Amino acid sequence: MADAGMLRFHVPEPEVRPGGTPDFSNVTIPKAGSVPRPEIDVDPRTIRDMAFSIIRVLNRNGEAVGPWAGLLSDDELLEGLRHMMTLRSFDQRMQMAQRQGKTSFYMQHLGEEAVSCAFRKALAPGDMNFPTYRQAGLLIADGYPMVTMMNQIYSNEADPLKGRQLPIMYSSKEHGFFSISGNLATQYIQAVGWAMASAISNDSRIAAAWIGDGSTAESDFHAALVFASTYKAPVVLNVVNNQWAISTFQGIARGGSGTFAARGLGFGIPSLRVDGNDYLAVHAVAKWAAERARSNLGPTLVEYVTYRVGAHSSSDDPSAYRPKAESDAWPLGDPVVRLKNHLIQRGVWSDERHAQAEAEILETVIAAQREAERHGTLHAGGKPSARDMFEGVYAEMPPHLRRQRQQAGV
Ligand SMILES: Cc1ncc(C[n+]2csc(CCOP(=O)(O)OP(=O)(O)O)c2C)c(N)n1
Ligand SMILES: [Mg+2]
Numbered sequence: 001m002a003d004a005g006m007l008r009f010h011v012p013e014p015e016v017r018p019g020g021t022p023d024f025s026n027v028t029i030p031k032a033g034s035v036p037r038p039e040i041d042v043d044p045r046t047i048r049d050m051a052f053s054i055i056r057v058l059n060r061n062g063e064a065v066g067p068w069a070g071l072l073s074d075d076e077l078l079e080g081l082r083h084m085m086t087l088r089s090f091d092q093r094m095q096m097a098q099r100q101g102k103t104s105f106y107m108q109h110l111g112e113e114a115v116s117c118a119f120r121k122a123l124a125p126g127d128m129n130f131p132t133y134r135q136a137g138l139l140i141a142d143g144y145p146m147v148t149m150m151n152q153i154y155s156n157e158a159d160p161l162k163g164r165q166l167p168i169m170y171s172s173k174e175h176g177f178f179s180i181s182g183n184l185a186t187q188y189i190q191a192v193g194w195a196m197a198s199a200i201s202n203d204s205r206i207a208a209a210w211i212g213d214g215s216t217a218e219s220d221f222h223a224a225l226v227f228a229s230t231y232k233a234p235v236v237l238n239v240v241n242n243q244w245a246i247s248t249f250q251g252i253a254r255g256g257s258g259t260f261a262a263r264g265l266g267f268g269i270p271s272l273r274v275d276g277n278d279y280l281a282v283h284a285v286a287k288w289a290a291e292r293a294r295s296n297l298g299p300t301l302v303e304y305v306t307y308r309v310g311a312h313s314s315s316d317d318p319s320a321y322r323p324k325a326e327s328d329a330w331p332l333g334d335p336v337v338r339l340k341n342h343l344i345q346r347g348v349w350s351d352e353r354h355a356q357a358e359a360e361i362l363e364t365v366i367a368a369q370r371e372a373e374r375h376g377t378l379h380a381g382g383k384p385s386a387r388d389m390f391e392g393v394y395a396e397m398p399p400h401l402r403r404q405r406q407q408a409g410v
Contacts, residue, residue, distance in 0.1 A: 033066025062341035111309030114335035122286035150372035157382030185218030214245020232298030264301030276306030
């Protein structure tokens with residue numbers, strides 16, 4: 001019964017806190033293969049239920065089943081596995097480098113490797129991502145050199161961004177990776193604006209916007225949806241729901257009120273949820289959404305249901321706010337293990353080959369690290385010149401910066 005009188009302020013609480021038993025019984029997981037695959041020009045009003053389901057391809061036995069299966073060849077899947085393993089290995093080494101004081105900051109992707117690695121493969125050259133800090137797989141899966149990423153992390157003399165960005169905030173126009181902005185949700189309005197410009201100039205390139213569950217609480221997210229839907233912008237609107245936003249659980253961004261995908265429905269945007277730990281499902285859904293954008297059918301909102309296994313960043317300690325064993329209890333499993341099992345099931349992979357690949361990849365990552373460290377790390381070796389901070393921002397340097405550069409004697 002409603003209780004009138006003294007008002008109480010409501011703050012949502014996660015189901016479980018440290019010391020408790022992890023509980024994901026509220027996460028409904030549909031069977032792999034059970035969600036239909038509509039035509040890309042489907043009437044969005046007829047697929048509203050897809051915003052409340054989860055598209056999955058890989059089943060418990062490692063088989064690829066249902067209408068979203070069958071898009072990728074053995075070689076493409078093996079390459080996808082290698083990308084995810086590379087990202088995981090890269091993460092481990094760079095996390096360790098942060099602990100060794102070689103960089104001030106690092107952010108891992110542990111458990112979320114499939115999202116960015118598989119998504120990249122659904123794009124065409126020239127398409128542009130507006131990523132957050134948790135999509136380095138977009139670069140790795142596109143063949144961007146790991147050494148260059150490490151140079152950026154170390155802010156050394158070979159850092160292409162000359163020490164002007166926080167470590168891990170990469171930028172590569174050639175690889176369709178727009179400079180990361182630390183101000184979350186700006187990626188959404190920028191991606192939609194870029195997509196609108198592409199359509200206005202009758203270009204063929206599409207954009208992809210990226211945001212986390214927590215950041216959907218920002219007004220930029222909602223403003224972007226207005227523009228994307230009104231002008232049918234050629235953009236894929238990605239929401240990575242990894243259950244946590246630093247120490248606040250997804251309920252603080254009203255995740256418990258329905259789904260993040262369902263936010264698109266009010267704008268008439270086709271909105272899908274996908275198993276973010278299923279490489280095949282992520283790729284198939286990304287491809288579907290990218291084709292819609294490229295065919296002038298407008299935006300698609302995709303929610304990737306996943307789990308942030310690692311800490312939020314190297315500055316965070318999740319044991320303060322969630323049970324240690326929570327990631328083991330996550331019902332969608334580990335994306336690397338799931339693709340590995342699928343490839344074994346297909347007869348093109350084995351535990352031995354996997355172990356061998358792991359060792360080879362680690363060697364490659366270590367070799368890249370050695371090369372990067374020859375150019376310097378945070379406190380040792382070569383650094384960008386102080387002069388660089390004045391360069392590359394304005395086409396023509398304004399007088400006040402010119403003055404400051406003179407004062408600095410660089
Ligand atoms: C506009 C803005 N507000 C706050 C922050 C500080 N901040 C950095 S990461 C983060 C949590 C974001 O969580 P989520 O969107 O779920 O992404 P995830 O880290 O889980 O990938 C916050 C609040 C920020 N960078 N930008
Ligand atoms: Mg999150």
